[in-house]
Amino acid sequence: MGCPGDIVHIANWNMPQGVGRHTNGGNYDDGLYDPVNFRGGAENLKAMIRQIHDDGSLVSLYTIATYLPRASKLGREIGEKVCQIGGNGKPVADATCFFPCLDAWQDCYIAALLKAQRELNADVIYLDCYPFGKWSNACYSKEHGHEVPLNLNRAQHRLLAKLRAKLPSHVAIWGEDPCMDYDCDLMSGNITYYYTTIHEHRARSYDIDDAANRDFYRPLQNIQRYTMPQIKQFGFPCGWVPSGPVVNEVNALFFNGEGTYDCGFMLFDSHYRARLRHWLQIQRALPDCFTSSAPKPLAATAAGEIYANEFSGNNQTAWTLWNGRFSTYRGPVLRVPHVEGAHYYDAWNATPVTLERDGADDILSVAEMAPQGLGCIVQYFGPLPEGLPKESVMESVK
Numbered sequence: 001m002g003c004p005g006d007i008v009h010i011a012n013w014n015m016p017q018g019v020g021r022h023t024n025g026g027n028y029d030d031g032l033y034d035p036v037n038f039r040g041g042a043e044n045l046k047a048m049i050r051q052i053h054d055d056g057s058l059v060s061l062y063t064i065a066t067y068l069p070r071a072s073k074l075g076r077e078i079g080e081k082v083c084q085i086g087g088n089g090k091p092v093a094d095a096t097c098f099f100p101c102l103d104a105w106q107d108c109y110i111a112a113l114l115k116a117q118r119e120l121n122a123d124v125i126y127l128d129c130y131p132f133g134k135w136s137n138a139c140y141s142k143e144h145g146h147e148v149p150l151n152l153n154r155a156q157h158r159l160l161a162k163l164r165a166k167l168p169s170h171v172a173i174w175g176e177d178p179c180m181d182y183d184c185d186l187m188s189g190n191i192t193y194y195y196t197t198i199h200e201h202r203a204r205s206y207d208i209d210d211a212a213n214r215d216f217y218r219p220l221q222n223i224q225r226y227t228m229p230q231i232k233q234f235g236f237p238c239g240w241v242p243s244g245p246v247v248n249e250v251n252a253l254f255f256n257g258e259g260t261y262d263c264g265f266m267l268f269d270s271h272y273r274a275r276l277r278h279w280l281q282i283q284r285a286l287p288d289c290f291t292s293s294a295p296k297p298l299a300a301t302a303a304g305e306i307y308a309n310e311f312s313g314n315n316q317t318a319w320t321l322w323n324g325r326f327s328t329y330r331g332p333v334l335r336v337p338h339v340e341g342a343h344y345y346d347a348w349n350a351t352p353v354t355l356e357r358d359g360a361d362d363i364l365s366v367a368e369m370a371p372q373g374l375g376c377i378v379q380y381f382g383p384l385p386e387g388l389p390k391e392s393v394m395e396s397v398k
């Protein structure tokens, strides 16, 4: 993609010989998450991580707190004790999936993560399925020491708080879904799926008419991106599902200034990857803008069905643009107060912005936005920020 990954996320590293993939490589069949369970041996795993660090990327370890096969060593030891108990007082049928409501289980899991982080020098710990509760989450056990029925939000917060307190402060924690607001001081980020409206693998579709009945294609927004900007969002388009590679809906990740979980061909088809490469280049050139603590959603624009989000950085500002029309757009997109010395660059089309003074304002126009397409305007002072695209997307495809 023309740039190194910021983070290399390692899954399936805890998979001792003889264990299948049925639990995402996240099971505890050999007791605990332990580097010795890496199929290639702990020393090879450590060497690989050193190489990743030498190449300038960070390392994230996949873990999951909610899988514990009954047949596993730990499952045999404490499985029944940690099992979710239904309202009828019996273990939930066929459960290989346990909610971490038991303190003993939480402490066991946390001890394993601390050891793995320490031995592997990992920078990030990933908690798959966090926050939990995708299924019925009430536990009625009177043996677990929690209220009956369980308040899952409280139980998982306790797990997270203990882990955060014990991990070195430079180690980030991220999870699979948006966290509760009262978890947000403890989390660094999460995967997000809000834009995957083409299928319902992760989220229900937006209630929108068929395209034939729609006049416009309004932007897909992620409210957490703006209400908790310190929690970094990484879009994962779930391309492995039969619906296949993604369409324009992933444009939302650029429009909302979010990270991308993966750039592989199973997630982004070849046609789209040129666009993805282009937006990654823009994001990497303006890190202070896209990590801003005060991103502004749906800033005012100068044209109907043209939408903008505003990301102010260190003496520079990026506006990401979304064309809600089913037609190409050329013309004014933003009206901003005139600022002496400010320059404007159309980073999407890789060309200076056409600027027209109107009283106290400047009106900024783009050369072109494709139907349902993206755009980006950068306000800067002095020389053009390094690293921004010098070619438009179509030229990059050649």
Ligand SMILES: [Zn+2]
Pocket: 083, 084, 085, 101, 102, 139, 140, 141, 144, 146, 150
């Ligand atoms: Zn319980």
